[in-house]
Amino acid sequence: MNRIQTAALVAATMLSAACGGTSNDPQPVTIDFKALVGNQAFSCADTAGYTIGTGTLPWIPKDFRFYVSNVRLVDANGGEAPVTLDSSFWQGYGVALLDFENGTGNCTGGTLEMNKAVQGTVAPGTYVGLKFDVGVPTASNHLNYQAANPPLSNSAMYWSWTSGYKFVKVDGLINRATPFTFNFHLGSTGCTLATPGDFSTASCTTLNVPAASFASFNASTQAVALDIAVLFASTNFDTADGGGAPGCMSGATDPECAPIFPKLGLPFGATPPGTQTAFRLVTK
Amino acid sequence: MHARIGIAVVAAALVAGCGGGEPPPPPGAGYDWNLPAGFPVPEVPADNPMSAVKVELGRRLFYDTRLSGNQTFSCASCHRQELAFTDGRARGLGSTGMLHPRGPQQIANLAWFGAFTWANSVVPSLEIQALVPMTGSDPVELGISGMEGLVAARLALDPEYPRLFRASFPEAADPFTYPNIAKAIAAFERTLISGNSPYDRYQRGDATALSAPARRGMELFFSDRVGCARCHSGFAFTDAASAPGAPGNPFPFHNVGLYDEDGRGAYPPGGTGLEALTFRPEDMGRFRTPPLRNVAVTAPYMHDGSVATLSEVIDIFAAGGRVRMQTGVPSPIQSPLLRPFAVTDAEKADLVAFLEALTDEVFLRDPRFSDPFAPR
Numbered sequence: 001m002n003r004i005q006t007a008a009l010v011a012a013t014m015l016s017a018a019c020g021g022t023s024n025d026p027q028p029v030t031i032d033f034k035a036l037v038g039n040q041a042f043s044c045a046d047t048a049g050y051t052i053g054t055g056t057l058p059w060i061p062k063d064f065r066f067y068v069s070n071v072r073l074v075d076a077n078g079g080e081a082p083v084t085l086d087s088s089f090w091q092g093y094g095v096a097l098l099d100f101e102n103g104t105g106n107c108t109g110g111t112l113e114m115n116k117a118v119q120g121t122v123a124p125g126t127y128v129g130l131k132f133d134v135g136v137p138t139a140s141n142h143l144n145y146q147a148a149n150p151p152l153s154n155s156a157m158y159w160s161w162t163s164g165y166k167f168v169k170v171d172g173l174i175n176r177a178t179p180f181t182f183n184f185h186l187g188s189t190g191c192t193l194a195t196p197g198d199f200s201t202a203s204c205t206t207l208n209v210p211a212a213s214f215a216s217f218n219a220s221t222q223a224v225a226l227d228i229a230v231l232f233a234s235t236n237f238d239t240a241d242g243g244g245a246p247g248c249m250s251g252a253t254d255p256e257c258a259p260i261f262p263k264l265g266l267p268f269g270a271t272p273p274g275t276q277t278a279f280r281l282v283t284k
Numbered sequence: 285m286h287a288r289i290g291i292a293v294v295a296a297a298l299v300a301g302c303g304g305g306e307p308p309p310p311p312g313a314g315y316d317w318n319l320p321a322g323f324p325v326p327e328v329p330a331d332n333p334m335s336a337v338k339v340e341l342g343r344r345l346f347y348d349t350r351l352s353g354n355q356t357f358s359c360a361s362c363h364r365q366e367l368a369f370t371d372g373r374a375r376g377l378g379s380t381g382m383l384h385p386r387g388p389q390q391i392a393n394l395a396w397f398g399a400f401t402w403a404n405s406v407v408p409s410l411e412i413q414a415l416v417p418m419t420g421s422d423p424v425e426l427g428i429s430g431m432e433g434l435v436a437a438r439l440a441l442d443p444e445y446p447r448l449f450r451a452s453f454p455e456a457a458d459p460f461t462y463p464n465i466a467k468a469i470a471a472f473e474r475t476l477i478s479g480n481s482p483y484d485r486y487q488r489g490d491a492t493a494l495s496a497p498a499r500r501g502m503e504l505f506f507s508d509r510v511g512c513a514r515c516h517s518g519f520a521f522t523d524a525a526s527a528p529g530a531p532g533n534p535f536p537f538h539n540v541g542l543y544d545e546d547g548r549g550a551y552p553p554g555g556t557g558l559e560a561l562t563f564r565p566e567d568m569g570r571f572r573t574p575p576l577r578n579v580a581v582t583a584p585y586m587h588d589g590s591v592a593t594l595s596e597v598i599d600i601f602a603a604g605g606r607v608r609m610q611t612g613v614p615s616p617i618q619s620p621l622l623r624p625f626a627v628t629d630a631e632k633a634d635l636v637a638f639l640e641a642l643t644d645e646v647f648l649r650d651p652r653f654s655d656p657f658a659p660r
Contacts, residue, residue: 062430063430103433108430108431108433108434109429109430109431109432109433110433111433142406144409144411144412145412145463146331146411146412146463146466146467147331153463155415155419155432155462155463156419156429156430156432158415158419160407160412160413160415160416160418160419160420161401161404161407161416161420161561162406162561163406163407163408163412164406171430181421181430183421183422185421189561189563190561190562190563190564191406191561191562192405192406192561192562192564193405193406193408195534196398196399196405196408196534196535197398197408199408202406205562205563205564206563243553244422245421245422246421246422249421249422251422252563253553
C-alpha cells in the first residue's frame, strides 16, 4: 500500500510540474531500488545461493547493503535538481542507506528491517533523468559513528580501521573445502586527517565513489537495480583468494578488486574505470 | 563471586543515582584514577564519562569469550595481563585461526595516547579502536562482523550484563548497543595504568629502587648520543602519548629502517605501516613509537616480532637500523632521528638493565585488571 501511495505522489508531482503548477513548494519524490541477481530478486532466504561469476561454486547471501548520496533529477536540458532527502531512520547527512538483507539465512549480521527506496523532495519541474553517487561524501565519511545519527550510526557499515564507512557491503559465503566468506567492501582509502583527531580535516587519495547516471528515468514505473550477477560477472568464486583481504575490501593491490571495480565504473590500479554496469534501470 | 559483583554494582548505581539535578562532573575529573605520582589526570571523551560500574562492565567484556563470533576468544586471548597485555607471539592469531600480520600491542597508559594500533592516523579514540578487533574482517580477530545481533543476544542472556549495561549507561533507552560495548571496554582500558616500576619508584625518590647498571642505562637512554628518548619520550616513553593540553607529537610515526625490499625502503606486505592506510610512499614503514613500560615482558619486538631480544633491538638502533646493519647502507626513507651510535657490551647490558627496570610487577598482577571469570 505504501508503494502505491508513493508512486501516486510521484505521478502527481510530475503531473503538476508538467501542467505548470503554480506552487514553488518542493515536490515529493520516491526512487525505488532493487537488489537483483540477474533477473531474480536477491533474498537472504536463498541459502542455496546463486551461481554467478565465472566459476561453479554458488555465492550464498550474507549481506547486501549500500549507501547512495548526491541524488539528483535531471531535466530535459541536462539541468540537475538535487533531491533533498527526508530525515528518517534510513536517511540523513544527505545519505540514504539501502538495505536488502533481513537477518535471515546466513545474513546473521543483519537486521530484520529493510529499506528499498530513497525518499525526498525536489524543486518543481519536469525531470527526465536520474543521477546519484554510491557511498558517503568525504565530508560525512569520517566521524565518530557512536555519536552519529542514522544512517551513519550503523555499526555493520562502519569501517573501523579507516574511521569511515563501507559504501557497499555485499558479502557471500562460498562453500569451498574450507567455507570462505567473500567480502566485497567498497570505501574510500588512502585517507589522512590534516589535523590529527579532527575528522573534519579528512581527505582521501582514492574516493571509490561510483557515479550512476540514467538519461531516461521514470520514477513511477522504474526502479534502480544493483545486479550482483553483473557486479561479480568476472569473478571466480572457485579459486583461492589471491592475497590481500578475503574477497575485495578496496585494498589498493587486492587482486579480487580488479574484476569488480570496473563494473562500478571505478579504476583499479592499471585497470581503467570504464562505464558502470552494475546499476541499471528495471521495471518496478 | 557473582553476589559480590552484584553488590558492588548496586552500590555504584546508587552513588550514580544521587546528586540528580547537579551538572555532570568533567568526564575524567570525578573518577578515582589512583594515579601514580607525576601522571596527569587523563582526558576522557565527553560522551563516555568514567564510572566504577562501567569499568567493571568493560573488564568483564574484555575477558568474555562470548564477545567473539565463535565464542573461543576474548580481548584477553591476545592481551594477557602477565605479559603487559601482549601474547608472546611474533604475530597474533585470531579467533578463526587467521594469522595477524602484526603482533598484539601492549596495553598500558592508553588514556594519554593520541594514536592507537601499530600505525593508524585516523582512529583517534579507544572507543573507535575497540571496534577494529571486534568487527575487522582483515584480519579476523574476534570475528563479530556479520554476527553482531547474535553476539548481543548472547550477552543479553547473561544474568549480570543487563544490569551492568543499564547502570553504566543510565541515559540510554536501550543500553545494549555496540557503541556501548566499545565505550565500556575503552573505560576499562583507561584504568590500565602502569607507573610502579623500579624506575618510577626511583623517580619518586627511592634511590635504592634502581641498580647501578640500571642507573647507568638510564643515563645512556636519555643521552643525546644514544638518543632513545628522541621518540620514546615523556612519562609514557612514547611520543604518541602526552598530558592533556601539553604539546604532543601529532604524527608519532617513524620508519626505523627495518626493511628495504626494493631499494626505495619498501617493507613487506602486511607490515607497511602507515602507508597501508594513507597510500603515501613517504609513510612506508612508519609505525607508532611503542611505549616502553613493561617492555621486558613483551618480546618478541617490532610490529612483526622479527627481533627476539632487547639486546638485539639495541644492536639494530646502534647500527642505525637493520637495513644499515645488514648492508651498510641505510634505508632511503628511514627517520633522520635514527642516528647510529657506538655502544660497548657493558653499555648495552646497562641499557637492558634500565629497560628491565621499567617492568611494573604490580601492574602485571593487579587484581583490578585480572580475569573476573577466573576461578578464585
